[in-house]
Amino acid sequence: MATQDFTRKLTAILSADVKGYSRLMREDEEATVRTITAYRTAIANLIQQYRGRVVDSPGDNILAEFTSVVDTVNCAVEIQRELAERNADLPNDRKMQFRIGANLGDVIQEGERIYGDGVNIAARMEGLAEGGGICISGTVYDAIEAKLGLEYEYLGEQEVKNIDKPIRAYRVLSFPGAAAHRVIRAKKHVRRKWLGFLATLAVLVLGAAVFIWNFYLRLPTVKIVSERKTEFSLPTGPSVAVLPFVNMSGDPEQEYFIDGLTENVITGLSGNPKLFVISRSSTFTYKGKPINVQQVARELGVQYIVEGSVQKAKDRVRITVQLINATTGHHLWAEKYDRELKDIFALQDEITIRIMSALEVRLTEGEQARLRSRDVTDLEAFVKKAKALEHFRLMNRESNALARKEAEEAIVLEPESSTLYSILAATHITDLWLGSTKSNLISFAQATRCVKKAIALDKDNPDAYLVLGHLHMMKREHDEAIAAAERSVVLNPNGADAYAGLGIILANAGRPEEGVEFMQKAIRLNPLPPAYYFAYLGAAYRVSGQYEESVSAYEKAIYKQPTFLFGHIGLAASYALLGKNEEAHAEAAEVLKIDPEFSLEHLAKTYPLKNKADLDRYVGALRNAGLK
Secondary structure: OOHHHOEEEEEEEEEEEEOOHHHHHHHOHHHHHHHHHHHHHHHHHHHHHOOEEEEEOOOOOEEEEEOOHHHHHHHHHHHHHHHHHHHOOOOHHHOOOEEEEEEEEEEEEEOOEEEOHHHHHHHHHHHHOOOOOEEEEHHHHHHHOOOOOOOEEEEEEEOOOOOOOOEEEEEEOOOOOHHHHHHHHOOHHHHHHHHHHHHOOHHHHHHHHHHHHHHHHOHHHHHHHHHHOOOOOOOOOOEEEEOOOEEOOOOHHHHHHHHHHHHHHHHHHHOOOOOEEOOHHHHHHHOOOOOOHHHHHHHHOOOEEEEEEEEEEOOEEEEEEEEEEOOOOEEEEEEEEEEEHHHHHHHHHHHHHHHHHHOOOOOOHHHHHHHHOOOOOOHHHHHHHHHHHHHHOOOOHHHHHHHHHHHHHHHHHOOOOHHHHHHHHHHHHHHHHHOOOOOHHHHHHHHHHHHHHHHHHOOOOHHHHHHHHHHHHHOOOHHHHHHHHHHHHHHOOOOHHHHHHHHHHHHHOOOHHHHHHHHHHHHHHOOOOOHHHHHHHHHHHHHOOOHHHHHHHHHHHHHHOOOOHHHHHHHHHHHHHOOOHHHHHHHHHHHHHHOOOOOHHHHHHHOOOOOHHHHHHHHHHHHHOOOO
């Protein structure tokens, strides 16, 4: 290896594998492949959220690197929390537990790969971990000991294979979860008072410990469980949720293709005003989990569930789809398809129309024509579009840049795609929100060019009008923004994102009560929404002066996505407006941890509140929280 071909660097490494993987494969290979595919996707998403990079993932192993040791351990904790929740739905003999090891050490980087003792030690720490547990090296422990509020057990100096000197090892004992830890961190002073009081009551120590566990440390978990078990009354007319189709190929690389196929079916159904269709964001929370159809229907508030599986091999694709009446458990319709891959887009339309037919919803000729009008028919562009959307939904600087890259590459393959230009425009607007643009003028110009192109290519593209609405809002052209978002809602009557977009536009235009109403409609269509829905709701409550409700909404946003910048910004402001200065400063510290370059001056210039008094109140609150 020539020295110019590689570099040395210090990095934080996470290594993970599955305990008892061979047994799981031996007993049920197909079920194991489905589970590990889903779990690996969840792990990869969390690694990305914590600013890490998956280096390699052979077999049941995952190797990732991070620039921050804190991010590494937070990510490991969040992985184990997420997988424990998923495993709760599996029989004991089918639970899939990962062992995680972490190390901070010197590595050799060659291209995208990393080698050396730093990686080897992380792998040895993994070997010392229990199933569902985390083991860290002494270098990691020294860096995080007093930073995360976790507890550790010293395992002594361990003799590990291929390492000359013994390595200090520690087992992480407590898993409050990165998200839970952040949500309750601002309330530490309250817990300190309780703990001081309880110290004087030695006879109640055990009961107090139980009390603290249930009502403080476990509070976020209770929230998410109650969210999932919320039951809705059924809407008038047919209501349906399309669950993510299962990847039967055993190839994780097919996930984007299959997710894109599911999403297109959802989109096709959503455009029909005679149906009530749950958003993709909510149905995809069930991806890779054992499904109880009746329970899912209750949680999402629908009568019908669509399930499916896809197996893609070379130039053929096999799809199985079934439509279930969840109130009776009866199958209304089921079909198996075996087609050439080149027919996939016609096939997805056929599936969509058959579902509507089974629900006794008739389409006019114009509606059928609209269903079949698509602008991404190149398979490579189709996958790139799915990747772009997946990156975009994470709403951070790195993922937004990746989304733009995938969209630009897809446009080369599909230069007349209105959808792709809409995505590209959205990434430029997100740069303005995140403050990651080199020039506001250039980003505005790029977003304007792309959204105009999108509408010129398809005047009935609801996504293009939603992006246009956000663009007008960022320019503080609030009346035009409202009109564009309302047009998006008309074109996509089941568009949860359109309702959410209209909600935040109305809130920023000085009509926050209406904004709250539209946000509630969005959450009904998307009952398990992404973090930014709650941030939008929090903003609407804040503008209307309902600060307690605003705090509650922002806390949900942070629970959903612990590193969500706008959630922490909004929570800092709302705490400050309530006069809770300690909590506000704690959230301001989180903002700076996530974005050390945060500028209050930039936010004041770009935040699109119509009324100066609302903007001054918001900026002043953030200043009082300690942001500059």
